[in-house]
Amino acid sequence: MLQEEEDLSLTIAHIVQKLKGSRLYSQLERQAWHQGNMLQEETDLSVIIAHIVQKLRSSRLSTQLGFQASVSLQKPEIKLESLKEDIKEFFRITGWEKKLQNAVYSELTVFPLPRHPAAPPEHLKEPLVYMRKAQGSWEKRILKSLNSMCTELSIPLARKRPVVEQKELLNKWNEMGTDEPDLSLFRPVYAPKDFLEVLINLRNPNYENGDHLNLRTHLGLIQVPLKVKYISELKDYFIELSLNTGQLGIDDATQVPPELFENEHVRLGQKVLAEQDSAAAQQYVRQGSPTALRAELWALILNVSNQPEDLLYYEQLKSNVIQHDLLVDSLIYKDVKLTASNDDYYFVFEDYLYQVLLCFSRDTSVLGHFAYNSASPPKSYIRGKLGMEDYAVFYPPNGVIPFHGFSMYVAPLCFLYHEPSKLYQIFREMYVRFFFRLHSISSHHSGIVSLCFLFETLLQTHLPQLFYHLREIGAQPLRISFKWMVRAFSGYLATDQLLLLWDRILGYNSLEILAVLAAAVFAFRAVNLMEVTSLAAAEAVLADLSTLKVMPLLQIFLFATVT
Amino acid sequence: MASKVKWVTDIEKSVLINNFEKRGWVQVTENEDWNFYWMSVQTIRNVFSLEAGYRLSDDQIVNHFPNHYELTRKDLMVKNIKRYRKELEKEGSPLAEKDENGKYIYLDFVPVTFMLPADYNLFVEEFRKSPSSTWIMKPCGKAQGKGIFLINKLSQIKKWSRDSKTSSFVSQSSKEAYVISLYISNPLLIGGRKFDLRLYVLVSTYRPLRCYVYKLGFCRFCTVKYTPSTSELDNMFVMIINFHGGGLVNNLRLYLESTRGKEVTGKLFDENGNYFAESSLWGCVCPVMNNDKHCFECYGYDIIIDDKLKPWLIEVNASPSLTSSTANDRILKYNLINDTLNIVVPNGEIPDCKWNKSPPKEVLGNYEILCDEELAQTEGAERDLRNRSGPSIGLKGSRTRETGKTALTTWK
Numbered sequence: 013m014l015q016e017e018e019d020l021s022l023t024i025a026h027i028v029q030k031l032k033g034s035r036l037y038s039q040l041e042r043q044a045w046h047q048g049n050m051l052q053e054e055t056d057l058s059v060i061i062a063h064i065v066q067k068l069r070s071s072r073l074s075t076q077l078g079f080q081a082s083v084s085l086q087k088p089e090i091k092l093e094s095l096k097e098d099i100k101e102f103f104r105i106t107g108w109e110k111k112l113q114n115a116v117y118s119e120l121t122v123f124p125l126p127r128h129p130a131a132p133p134e135h136l137k138e139p140l141v142y143m144r145k146a147q148g149s150w151e152k153r154i155l156k157s158l159n160s161m162c163t164e165l166s167i168p169l170a171r172k173r174p175v176v177e178q179k180e181l182l183n184k185w186n187e188m189g190t191d192e193p194d195l196s197l198f199r200p201v202y203a204p205k206d207f208l209e210v211l212i213n214l215r216n217p218n219y220e221n222g223d224h225l226n227l228r229t230h231l232g233l234i235q236v237p238l239k240v241k242y243i244s245e246l247k248d249y250f251i252e253l254s255l256n257t258g259q260l261g262i263d264d265a266t267q268v269p270p271e272l273f274e275n276e277h278v279r280l281g282q283k284v285l286a287e288q289d290s291a292a293a294q295q296y297v298r299q300g301s302p303t304a305l306r307a308e309l310w311a312l313i314l315n316v317s318n319q320p321e322d323l324l325y326y327e328q329l330k331s332n333v334i335q336h337d338l339l340v341d342s343l344i345y346k347d348v349k350l351t352a353s354n355d356d357y358y359f360v361f362e363d364y365l366y367q368v369l370l371c372f373s374r375d376t377s378v379l380g381h382f383a384y385n386s387a388s389p390p391k392s393y394i395r396g397k398l399g400m401e402d403y404a405v406f407y408p409p410n411g412v413i414p415f416h417g418f419s420m421y422v423a424p425l426c427f428l429y430h431e432p433s434k435l436y437q438i439f440r441e442m443y444v445r446f447f448f449r450l451h452s453i454s455s456h457h458s459g460i461v462s463l464c465f466l467f468e469t470l471l472q473t474h475l476p477q478l479f480y481h482l483r484e485i486g487a488q489p490l491r492i493s494f495k496w497m498v499r500a501f502s503g504y505l506a507t508d509q510l511l512l513l514w515d516r517i518l519g520y521n522s523l524e525i526l527a528v529l530a531a532a533v534f535a536f537r538a539v540n541l542m543e544v545t546s547l548a549a550a551e552a553v554l555a556d557l558s559t560l561k562v563m564p565l566l567q568i569f570l571f572a573t574v575t
Numbered sequence: 576m577a578s579k580v581k582w583v584t585d586i587e588k589s590v591l592i593n594n595f596e597k598r599g600w601v602q603v604t605e606n607e608d609w610n611f612y613w614m615s616v617q618t619i620r621n622v623f624s625l626e627a628g629y630r631l632s633d634d635q636i637v638n639h640f641p642n643h644y645e646l647t648r649k650d651l652m653v654k655n656i657k658r659y660r661k662e663l664e665k666e667g668s669p670l671a672e673k674d675e676n677g678k679y680i681y682l683d684f685v686p687v688t689f690m691l692p693a694d695y696n697l698f699v700e701e702f703r704k705s706p707s708s709t710w711i712m713k714p715c716g717k718a719q720g721k722g723i724f725l726i727n728k729l730s731q732i733k734k735w736s737r738d739s740k741t742s743s744f745v746s747q748s749s750k751e752a753y754v755i756s757l758y759i760s761n762p763l764l765i766g767g768r769k770f771d772l773r774l775y776v777l778v779s780t781y782r783p784l785r786c787y788v789y790k791l792g793f794c795r796f797c798t799v800k801y802t803p804s805t806s807e808l809d810n811m812f813v814m815i816i817n818f819h820g821g822g823l824v825n826n827l828r829l830y831l832e833s834t835r836g837k838e839v840t841g842k843l844f845d846e847n848g849n850y851f852a853e854s855s856l857w858g859c860v861c862p863v864m865n866n867d868k869h870c871f872e873c874y875g876y877d878i879i880i881d882d883k884l885k886p887w888l889i890e891v892n893a894s895p896s897l898t899s900s901t902a903n904d905r906i907l908k909y910n911l912i913n914d915t916l917n918i919v920v921p922n923g924e925i926p927d928c929k930w931n932k933s934p935p936k937e938v939l940g941n942y943e944i945l946c947d948e949e950l951a952q953t954e955g956a957e958r959d960l961r962n963r964s965g966p967s968i969g970l971k972g973s974r975t976r977e978t979g980k981t982a983l984t985t986w987k
Binding site: 186187302303304306307356357359360361362363364426427428429430507508511 | 765766767768770794796825826829830832833834836837840901903
C-alpha cells in the first residue's frame with residue numbers, strides 16, 4: 013500500500029511536470045504574478061504536488077487505481093523485477109493514466125495556486141481584508157432577511173416530512189411543476205440590484221483618507237482599485253478569438269462553406285473526445301464546440317464521468333429531499349416560477365430545474381468550494397443552543413442561499429443533458445468552478461467586482477463619449493449590464509448563442525469574457541444609446557439581446573476596433 | 576392612385592387585422608363588395624355551396640380552397656395517401672421503395688390508420704398482430720381535439736363492428752365515422768414532456784402546384800407529464816388541448832443535436848436545416864383538389880416525433896389557430912400572415928386572380944419554396960439529374976419531380 017501511494021505521488025509529480033509546460037500553467041502563473049504572490053518556483057511546485065496528492069489520496073480514483081494495480085498483478089506482462097515500470101505502463105495502456113491526468117488537471121484548474129505554505133486559509137478565500145469584511149457583512153444581511161422571513165411566516169428552517177407527504181412528493185418527483193403552492197408570501201432573499209448597491213459602496217480603507225489619484229479618473233460605479241486587463245492584454249489572453257482563427261459562431265454560418273473550417277473542426281473535436289483528454293478539450297472549445305459534441309466535451313473538461321457511484325450519490329440527495337422540507341425549497345420553487353417558467357425557451361425544463369436545485373441544496377460536497385470562495389456557509393444552531401459551535405449545522409446543507417435568478421444557471425444546461433443525474437453533476441461542477449464568483453465579493457479576476465470594474469474600464473477607455481453621455485443622463489452602464497453578468501447572460505441571449513459564450517468560459521477557465529461581451533453589446537448599440545436621454549430609454553434599447561450574435565460582437569470589439 | 580383593397584374577415588384576430596391595416600386596406604362587411612376575405616372553414620362551405628350560388632369575380636380572393644377537406648379531414652387524408660402510394664408503386668417510382676419489413680421507406684409518415692366502421696375487419700386483423708398497442712379514435716368531422724379517445728381493447732369499440740348485434744339499436748349518430756390510428760406510444764419527450772410540432776405550408780395554386788413551407792414553427796408542450804401507462808389514458812384531453820405556447824424549431828434542433836447527435840437529427844431536417852421532409856403529402860392531394868384561381872390556403876401541420884426521431888404527420892388543419900399566447904407566438908403569427916399576404920396579394924394591391932402567381936423571391940420572407948411545378952419543369956432535366964445524385968437531396972428532388980409527374984398524368 014505504501015508502495016502504491018508513493019507511486020501515485022510520483023505519477024502526479026510527473027503529470028504536474030508535464031502540465032507545467034502547458035499554456036494553462038503559464039496563465040496560472042501569470043495570474044499568481046499579478047497578485048504578487050510568485051514564490052520561488054521549486055517550492056511552489058512541491059507545494060502543489062503535495063496538495064494534489066493529498067486531495068487525490070482520499071478520492072475514489074485513488075481506490076480504483078489501487079484496485080486496478082492489484083488486478084494487474086495477475087497479468088503475465090507484469091513482472092516482479094520491473095514491477096513499478098510495468099504497472100505504470102499498464103496504467104498508460106488501459107487509460108487509467110489519462111484519468112489520473114484529468115483529475116490532476118481538474119484540481120489544477122479549480123484550485124487556486126497555493127500561496128506561501130504558511131499563509132492562513134482565509135487568504136485562499138480572499139487575500140484582501142476589506143473584501144473579506146464586506147462579504148461577511150453582506151452574508152449577515154442575507155441571513156437577517158432569511159431569518160425575519162422565517163419569523164414572519166412562522167416557518168421552520170427545516171422539518172422532517174410526515175410519511176404521507178414523503179410518498180406524495182416521491183410520486184410527483186417528475187412533475188413538481190404541476191404543483192401550485194401558495195408562495196405569495198415568499199420573496200427572493202435578494203435580487204441582483206440589491207447586490208449591486210453593496211458593490212457600489214465597496215471602499216478600500218487604505219485609500220480612504222489619502223490620494224484618490226487612481227480612482228478620480230474612474231467615472232464608473234465601482235470605486236475600488238483592482239487590477240484588470242487592458243484591451244491589449246485581453247487580445248493576448250483571448251488570442252484564439254482573433255480574426256484569423258476559425259470560430260464556431262462565425263465560420264459555421266450557412267453562407268460559409270463547411271469545408272473551410274467547420275468540417276475539420278468537427279473532426280478534431282471527435283479526436284479530442286476519443287483521446288479523453290481534459291486539457292485538450294479545454295483548448296479545443298476556445299474556438300467553439302460543435303452542437304453535437306458539446307455535452308461530452310463539457311463533461312470531459314469538468315471531469316464529470318457519470319459513473320454508477322455518481323448516480324447513487326444523486327439518488328441519495330434525492331432521498332434527502334424527500335425526507336426533509338427546507339425553507340430554501342420554497343425559495344427555489346419561487347425562483348423557478350419567477351424566472352425559468354416564464355422563459356419561452358426554458359419553461360419546458362421546469363421539472364428538471366426543481367430536481368437539480370433541490371438536490372443541490374442538500375449536497376454537502378458543495379461545501380468544499382468554500383475553501384476558495386470568499387463567502388462562507390451560513391450556520392444554524394439547534395434550538396436553544398445558539399452560538400454553541402458543537403450544535404451548529406450549515407444551512408442550507410450546501411451552504412448556498414439562492415437568490416432571484418439562481419435557477420437560470422441551470423436552465424441552459426437542460427439543452428445538453430437529458431439525464432437528471434448527469435445534468436446535476438455538470439451544474440454542480442459549473443457552480444463550484446464559476447458561478448459562485450458571480451455573487452461573492454472578492455478581488456478574484458473572475459469575481460463579480462473585477463468583472464464590473466473591467467466592464468466600466470473598457471467602456472470608459474474605448475467608448476468615452478458613450479460612457480460620458482450615459483453617465484450624464486443618469487444611466488450608468490453598469491446599472492444595465494450588471495444583471496447580464498450576474499446571470500452569465502443566461503435568459504438574455506438566445507440559447508445557441510449562450511452556449512457558444514459558455515464554451516469560451518470553460519475554454520479560458522475565466523469569466524472575464526462576460527465583461528467583454530457586456531461592453532461589446534454597448535458598443536454595438538452605441539449609435540442608438542447616444543440618442544437616449546434617460547435610464548429607462550437606455551434600458552429599452554438594450555432590453556432584447558436575443559437577436560445578438562455573440563462571437564462576431566466579441567471579435568469585433570476585441571480585434572477589429574482601432575485602439 | 577389605385578383604389579384600396581377592401582377586406583372582410585369573420586375571424587377577429589389582431590394578427591390579421593393589424594396586417595390588413597398596415598397595408599392601408601379598408602374594412603367592409605361581407606354584404607358589400609370585397610376583394611379579400613379571410614374566412615373560417617364554416618363560411619367557405621356556405622360560399623361555395625350550390626345553394627349560395629356565389630360567383631367570385633376576378634378581383635376577389637379567399638383563404639380556402641373549396642374542397643380543402645380532402646386534406647384536412649382525417650379519413651380523406653388517409654384515403655388520399657393510400658391511393659397515392661398505390662399509384663407510385665404501380666409506376667415503379669423509387670419513392671415507393673419498401674424496407675425489409677415491407678414498410679414504405681419514404682411514404683410511411685402517417686401512423687397506421689383505419690376508418691371505422693368501414694375498415695373494422697381490417698383493423699381487427701391489425702390489432703390482433705400487436706394486442707398490447709394503444710389506438711387513438713378521432714371523429715372524422717371534428718377538429719381541435721374534440722371527441723378523441725384512446726382504446727387498448729377491442730371491446731371498447733364493439734359498437735363500430737359491422738356485425739354488432741346491438742347495432743340496430745344504436746342510433747346512427749353514435750356510430751358516426753371515426754378514424755382509428757396507432758397511437759404513437761414512444762413519443763420523444765423534452766423535459767419529460769410530450770409535445771407536438773406545428774409547421775405551416777402555404778399553397779398558392781394547385782395547378783400548377785406551387786407551395787411554400789414556413790421556416791419557423793413551434794412546439795406545443797403538454798402541461799401534464801407524459802406516462803405511457805394506460806391508466807393515464809383519461810388525461811389525454813389535457814395532454815392534447817392544454818398546450819403551452821412557445822419554443823422555436825431552431826431550439827428543437829439545438830436540443831436534439833446536443834442530446835442525440837448530429838446524424839440522427841439530420842434525418843429529421845432537410846439539407847437546408849429548416850423543415851421536415853414531408854412534402855410528398857402534396858403529391859397525394861394534388862390530383863383531387865379543385866384548383867380555384869380565387870383561392871389560396873395556409874395549412875397547419877401537426878407532427879409528432881417519436882423517440883427514434885421519426886416524424887409522424889398527425890393532422891393537417893386548414894384554419895390554423897391565430898390566437899397567440901406569448902409575445903414570441905404573436906410575432907411569429909403576425910409575420911406568418913404578413914409573408915402570406917405578400918405572396919398571395921402582390922404589392923398589397925387589388926388582386927387579379929388571373930396573374931401567374933409566381934411572386935419574386937424577395938417577397939417570400941420566411942417562406943421557402945417547397946414545390947414549384949412550373950419551376951421544376953422549366954429548369955429542366957439537368958437539375959433533376961444533379962439532385963438525384965446525393966441521397967438526401969435526391970429524395971427531395973425526385974419527390975418534387977414525381978409530384979409533378981403524377982399530377983400531370985392524372986390531369987391530362
